[in-house]
Amino acid sequence: MVIYFVGSIMKVRDIKLENRFTAAFAADPETGNHRRQVTGAAYSWVRPQKARAPKLVAVSQTLAEQLDLQWSEDSAEDWAEVFSGSKIGEAWKPYAACYGGHQFGQWAGQLGDGRAINLGELSTRTGHVTLQLKGAGPTPYSRNADGFAVLRSSVREFLCSEAMYFLGIPTTRALCLVATGDQVLRDMMYDGNAAYEPGAVVCRVAPDFIRFGNFEIFAARQEHELLRAMADYTITHHYAHLGKPGPETYLAFFREVAEKTLDMVIHWLRVGFVHGVMNTDNMSILGLTIDYGPYGWLEAYDENWTPNTTDRESKRYGFGQQANISLWNLWKLGNALYPLIGAAEGLQQILEDYPQQYKLKYEAMMRAKLGLFTTQHEDINQIRVLLDLMSRDAIDYNLFFRWLSDFVPENDQFLNILIQKTSYLPDSSKPPIQNGWEQWMAWYAQRLLLEAKTQEQKKQHMDGANPAFIIRNYMAHEAILLAEKGDYSRIQHFLELMKKPYECSPATDAWMTKSPDWAFEKPGCSMLSCSS
DSSP: OOEEEEEEOOOOOGGEOOOHHHHHBBBBBOOOSSOOOOOOSSSSEEEOOOOSSSEEEEEEEHHHHHHTTOOOGGGHHHHHHHHTTTTTOOOOHHHHEEEEEEEEEEEEEOOOOSOOOOOOOOEETTEEEEEEEEOOOOOOOTSOOOOOEEEEHHHHHHHHHHHHHHHHHOOOEEEEEEEEEEEEEOOSSSSSOOOOEEEEEEEEEEEOBBHHHHHHHHHHHHHHHHHHHHHHHHHHHHHHGGGSSSSHHHHHHHHHHHHHHHHHHHHHHHHTOOOSSSOOOOTTTTTTBBBOOOOOOOOOOTTTTOSSSSGGGTTTTTTTGGGHHHHHHHHHHHHHHHHOOOSSHHHHHHHHHHHHHHHHHHHHHHHHHTTTTOOOHHHHHHHHHHHHHHHTTTBHHHHHHHHHHHHOOTOOHHHHHHHHHOOSGGGOOOOOOOTTHHHHHHHHHHHHHTTOOOHHHHHHHHTSSSSSOEEEEEEHHHHHHHTTTTOOOHHHHHHTTTTTHHHHHHHHTTTSSSSGGGSSSSSSSTBBBBTT
């Protein structure tokens, strides 16, 4: 197999990877691959395990082209061997990073790359990216786990990370998905029913995989030189426009991380995405969506809904809590950066400004979903009324807003049809549309008149904010069932559809429908765990 890399023809195993991260920090002096506490170091050297029979399942050709990597069907075997971790370039120096984190509100201490192995950094025309294998075997940070991943969770991450990219949401990417040919033991619902499943590896791509937890671990251990080195490295390579590292720059750095984090969450709320496990070790320092585990998409509108079975009781990471949790996580990051700044006032001011910034950005986002170009005092109250109606009548979040773009005041039947098409309530339970809906729609019709925009302009505005296609969990589940039988066609089908998620087409229209009833009680659809 040949890959064209920055104008040169190279075998994929001969890709030239750089080692910027490992060159900048102290390495774990112990080289054995056994579970342990790692102190005084930012990473440990580790090599992926060889897969029994690696097979390429899917490639994001869009990302491959962006990375100057070209492939053909004839090269699939070589890709499978390299991106399963079975063949490592001679000059590559794979490693696992050390970090900590707060999990479900509690300090968990050292966590680290327990099933992720970084191959190194690739220089491309658009900048540096890190290539990371998820599921390629244990590391010193695996704790009680085996470091592997199953096909089920890997398909979900591969599809969703690429879908989020095309939706315009900051995210890590997925270059390819490889089935390993190995069997991995998993207890999917943590109920004592463990079973063997096919293993897989996802090659993840991002400018960097540094997390809030990379700072927290060094602050907690009072390893302040490592903490400073981590901040300086991140600023130098990703926030260089802020200037030379120092107390003022660290504060500006924190402000920008807060802004990027908020922008990411606003995007999540726009499309109805629920991350499911917003622990601080799952928060990117670059404001990227990272670690696709028990994620989900709102169907019947419910601000408390979470796809994570572990969070079912507390609903800490429910849809409507995501902005609050991101702020809580930023408080923890601010505490970690405090030793470098030496004063709390600036950090505290940034955090206190966050709720107002959230309010402004959230309202602007919701106006875009409604096709409103201007600001009126009553808007936020009516947005709240609308969401309450959607919650009461179990209205599908994405379908409602997408189809609302076709609303014209002259169509007396529009509202009735829209509610029928988007409500998950049984027909016998659906209230008369006069029950709140007519009053809201009357307000909306009058509100649109204040915009002085044509129906075409309004629809274009709304369709740019409300996707026609999202990869709902039941869709991914169906793709997984086929993939476990060796049929990867549904994965390919979704990869094509997600490239233009805001455009309607006959292929997209087939999936623009409410989730089926069975999906709400099916493990792997609405019920997910951190192993999902």
